[in-house]
Every structure is written in C-alpha cells, then in structure tokens.
Amino acid sequence: MASFWEYANPLKFMRTTDWLLPVVAWAAVIVTAVGLIWGFFFTPDDFRQGSTVKIIFLHVPSALMAINAWIMMLVASLIWLIRRHHVSALAAKAAAPVGVIMTLIGLITGAVWGQPMWGTWWAWDPRLTSFLILFLFYLGYIALWAAIDDPDTAADLTAVLCLVGSVFALLSRYAAFFWSQGLHQGASLSLAPGTRIDWAYKAPLYISMTGFGLIFLALVIAGTRTEIRARRMKALVARERMA
Amino acid sequence: MRALLLRDLRLALRAGGGFGLGLAFFLILAVLVPLGVGPEPDTLALIAPGILWVGALLACLLSLDRIFALDFEDGSLDLLATAPVPLEAVVSIKALAHWITTGLPLVLVSPVLGLLLFLPAExxxxxxxSLLLGTPALSVIGSFGAALTVGLKRGGLLLSLLVLPLYIPTLVFGAEVVSRGTQGLTVGTPLALLAGITAGAVALLPFASALVLRINLR
Amino acid sequence: MMPDLGRYFLEVTLAYGVSLGLLAVLALWVWLRGRAVRRALDEFENSRGKNG
Incomplete structure (x- = not known):
C-alpha cells in the first residue's frame, strides 16, 4: 500500500533533523543576536540618516529572506510535482508562514524607516508595491493549503498555484516598476543599490543576513517535522478507520 | 466543441444563470464612486480609467465560481473529463463562454459608464x-482560479483571494493604456504588454487549469 | 549601556521591537504547534501499540 519513498524519505529526514535542528536553531539565535546587537549598539550614526540607519540590519535581511522563501517554495513545489517527494511538498507548506512574517517585517521596518526619512509611512514606490503584492501571494497560497482536506490534493494544487503565481508575481513586479515610472520618479525614494556602504555597517549586516537565513532554515525544518508528523497522524487515523 | 459552447451560453443566459449580474454590479460601482468621491467632473475624469478597470475586474470576479461549480455538482464535469475532447479544450471553451457572457458585455457598456464618470472624449x-484586449485574460486567469477551488464548499472568498493578485499585471497595463491615451502619450508599450499577457494566458493557462481540474476530479 | 539614538529613538526601537516580537511569535507558534502534533502522534501510537 505505502510506497518505499513515502516512509523511507520522511524517516531519513526526521533522523537527520533530530540532531540538525537544535544545531541550526542555536546557530540562528547566536548569529542573529551577534548581528543585531552589533548593529544596534556598536554602529555609528549615519551623517545623513542619523540612528535610523540601524534599521537596515532588520530591513535588508528580512526582505532578502521574504524573496528567498518564495524561491524555496517554488523549487520545493517543482520537486514535488516531478519527483513526488512528500518532504518537499511539506517543506513548501512550512516555508509559507515564515515567508509571510519576513515580508511583514520587511514592510513594517520599511515603513518605520520611511517615516523619518521620506516623511511618509508608505509610498507607492515600485519596490514597496511589489512587496505588498508578494504578501498577497503568500496569503493566497496559505489560504489554499488551509482550505483543502486531502493532503495530496492540497500539495498538488498549491504547487501548481505556486508555479503560476511565481510567473504572475514576476509580471506584477515588472508592472509595478512600469506603472510607477509612468506616474513619478520612483528612484528618488528608494536606496540606490549601488551606494557604497562602509564596512562598519557591512560586517554586522552580513552577520544579520546569515542569522536571518539560519532562522528561516530552523523554522522551516521545525515546521516540516511538524507537517510530517501531522501527515503520519492523518494516514494512521485513515487506516484505523479502514480496518 | 461548438455544442459545449452553445450549451454553456444557454445555461448562462437562462434565468438564474447569473448573466447580467456582473453588468449590474459594474453599473452600481459607476454610480457609487461619484457618490463617494464627489461630483466634480475634473476629479472623476482623472480617476475614471482606473475605476472602470477595477470595476471590470470585480464584475468579472463575481461570476467566476459558476464556470465549473455547477458542472462539478451534477457530475457533468466528470463526463467532460472522460470525453474524447481534451480537457484543455473544454477549459478554453468554458473560459470563452465566460468571456462572451461577462467580458464582452462589460466592454460594450463601458462607454456609457465612461459618460457617467466624465471620461475625456479621447x-x-x-x-x-484595452478592455477588449484585457478581459479575455481575466476570464482565462479566472477559470484557473475556479478550477483550483472547484471542489471546495465555500470557495467563493478563497477564489477572490487567489485570483485578484493574478489580475494585477492586466489591471496595471490596461489602466495605463487608457490613462496614457487620454494624456496623448504613446501607448505602444503598455498595449503590447497587455496583449502579450492575454496571449500568454490564453495559450498556457488552460493547461494549468486542466491539470488542476484532473487533480480535483481524482 | 543604551546607545544614544538621538531624535530617532522611537523609530529605531519600534522597528527592533516589532521585528523581534514578530519573530518570537512565529517561533513560538511553530514550537507550540510542533509540540501539540508530536504529543498527539505519540499518544496515538502508544495506544495502538498496547492494543496490538
């Protein structure tokens, strides 16, 4: 009845993550703490932005992970659709809430930073707009997972939605840049990507980025373990009922 | 295939089929906006293209869940899935029927509503x-969303959460065509992009919709 | 101990507070849900193990 992959692969995953999860989790806490404490306490104020420059150590890593989480979901969905590895589908499911929170942190820190710098909490800048749109895509993805009872159907449908959604998310990003150009110059509001950043900021920034990456990894592993157990529980209950 | 199209059209036109609901919604929206924003012709003329496009979007959304839901309930979707006609074609035909009963009427009444909103003559x-080019994409994208949620008891709300983000590019380029055209700017780029999205969606999305339908019928 | 944040004190502490708060809520949610599912599964498997 049950195929080899259905049990062997999740079992192997569980066994590996038994020791890997605590390691990653502690590494995440330590690295993030180092990066943020360094960033918060031991960086100089920017001559133009004052102390608000310290928000960068939250803003950039969370924004980065918000996009990476979606890319990871896309890859995991593809693996699920092609190879039918259950762990892959469940990892995609576990990544979505983490991605939502990362997007939310990116948006909120951006708003708090934008208030003193641009004089407004929100601007319909293409970058901000495409992030808000990404947030909506995450919500739809999570809602679809939550709405379907059968786990395999849910995995299939959400995987297809993730693929189609990725295409449209990219189109929306392009559209946002196009649209905002048509109304005003967007570049004056956003940080130019080519700006030179001093190493006093770069070092803690890279550490926080690593820390956020580890946080993401730890939470996805933990979430995937939960989903595997929930899936097993569902299968056992179903078998009980059949017998 | 033609029989299927005619059948879908007939079902939609019959009383209770929901035909005209979208149109009525579109009209109500065009009445509500001036009531909310104020009657100044300048303000209304400025926002008219956006309002009309958003209205078309929402009106389209209203009738999406009917594309597959009724056929799913009475089992005719299972028959269609096992019929000699490929499911991809069935999905396309159903999207076409949806466009003829919803998108096309919206295009036809939009000038009247433009009049209400003081849309500039040019x-x-x-x-x-732009509506003629964009609304087919709305129907095709919507049929993908409808296919995703077809098996769900209360899929209506979820359907709008899934479909509306997918409508964003069409909306942006569609409204951009109108506002640029009004200002006398060149509209070539947004028009080409709008047409491109429609062409891509019409060509590719039926495959995704058919895949999703097969999963749901499994 | 506290660095001098100048006139942007509120903004910076708000950003750090909200972000860390959100991360904490997320981690707590993942952990609590994981614990609940693990306990339910353990219970289920134990009861089945005894019965047969």
Missing part, C-alpha cells in the same frame, strides 16, 4: 480597446 477608443 479616452473612449483606448478604453474599449
């Missing part, structure tokens, strides 16, 4: 053209 052509 914008009418662009409005009709």
């Amino acid at each position: 914008a009418y052509g662009w409005l009709i053209l």
